[in-house]
Amino acid sequence: MTAHVALKTKSVEKVWGKDILPAPFLAPEGQRIGEIWFEPAPPCADLLAKYLFTSEKLSVQVHPSDAQAPEGLSGKEECWLVLDADPGATLAIGFRQPLGPDAIRAAALDGSIEQLLEWHPAKRGDFFYLPAGTVHAIGPGLSLVEIQQNSDITYRLFDYGRPRQLHLDAAIAVAQGARHPADLRRTIDMTRSAQLVSGSHFRLDLLAGPPDQTMLARFGGPVLVMPLSGEVTVADECIAAGECAAITALASAGFSSQGLTLIAQSLR
Template structure:
């Protein structure tokens, strides 16, 4: 079976009305849809995130920092593709100006860190790459696809008074108190094949229609396929929007000439 197991995750900040094709079970607030990483590509995790409230201000370590801190997991780099946004929806990424460790820690304690962050207004089609060490927060009213290293390490710096554990020592040790690099964000054009991310851990493209030979050559290893319009076929499986599948190589995938999808592989 090439389709990945899909898991709907309830969150207090989730939504009871989801963008198509997803539906939330009655009485549930779904915050995330996870796709279990396959054995062929265990290092990359894909999820959808749906928010009705702000998520915590947080940061992730790099692989090296995770080892130095004695973590039993890899670090985390990630990227976001906004697929739907309510009016005034925003993503908090990076600071307005350089912030020292002591200032950041105090701001996390008194809540003013929220004001130190730059809140980027977003619409569907906005893309952000989030390197390890980038202080960030997903705002309310956002639906996005997150592609990340398959890691569960998150250091919460501020959580709006919610009764969850904060990680100020570890978070301030790895956080970069600096503005966000504008070269790491862009808005996708309405059509065309676009490289989304070429980081140290994964490569990702938005593909319109059938990929050309140049792109095919970049995905000769196992890859994830995330349909965004139309369907793709891998072997006997038809993969639809809202699903994710693994292919041994992109040459195993039959693309819809009128469709669009996201391809992801390990770097």
């Protein structure tokens, strides 16, 4: 197996996307790009990494767990790291008060679900982990990284009147009408290394500079490397900020002394 696989990028148009993207990305003329995907590939095919750029609110939505997903597909647990945020930008995660399935359905149908969600102020360095079943939405004015299980199953509950399909029955069947646990969100120092996720599906760290021996030991085996600044070098090839690669071993890579890199590993 080669030491690394540079992942192909995929620009995804979204009604809520942006026509002007932060460097190093460019939106094609006349297109509103909402997501930049790094198409999964071995040895890290179970993980999907992407950037999100928002100019409008995303739909109110929810994702199933592995047990709830259609046969042969995985569920979707995900996390967000905010890279940039306009003043007043917010994210909705979970409900302000517990709701049962009938109340969630009624609120989705009359549009009041938006007001029942708990909207969190967002700024650079804010980190959120979303277990499957968490009802959520993302507001405008945000640039963030999303690391998730490699699944594209999304059930929309409410979409602000946009002419897109809703999935009420499927969404109600998997939605948790609960508050988002406070220990699944925090603000991190974007100049220092930090452990972000150590869950049942994947682990994720923010790495400032090169890894120490503790990190090398924790991330034995294949990993995704996603430079946010600086660059990562594998087998004399450079992986720059705005790119992502799957590598066979963290120890095989060289890291910029002042770089900032996300390191992700599937645990499945």
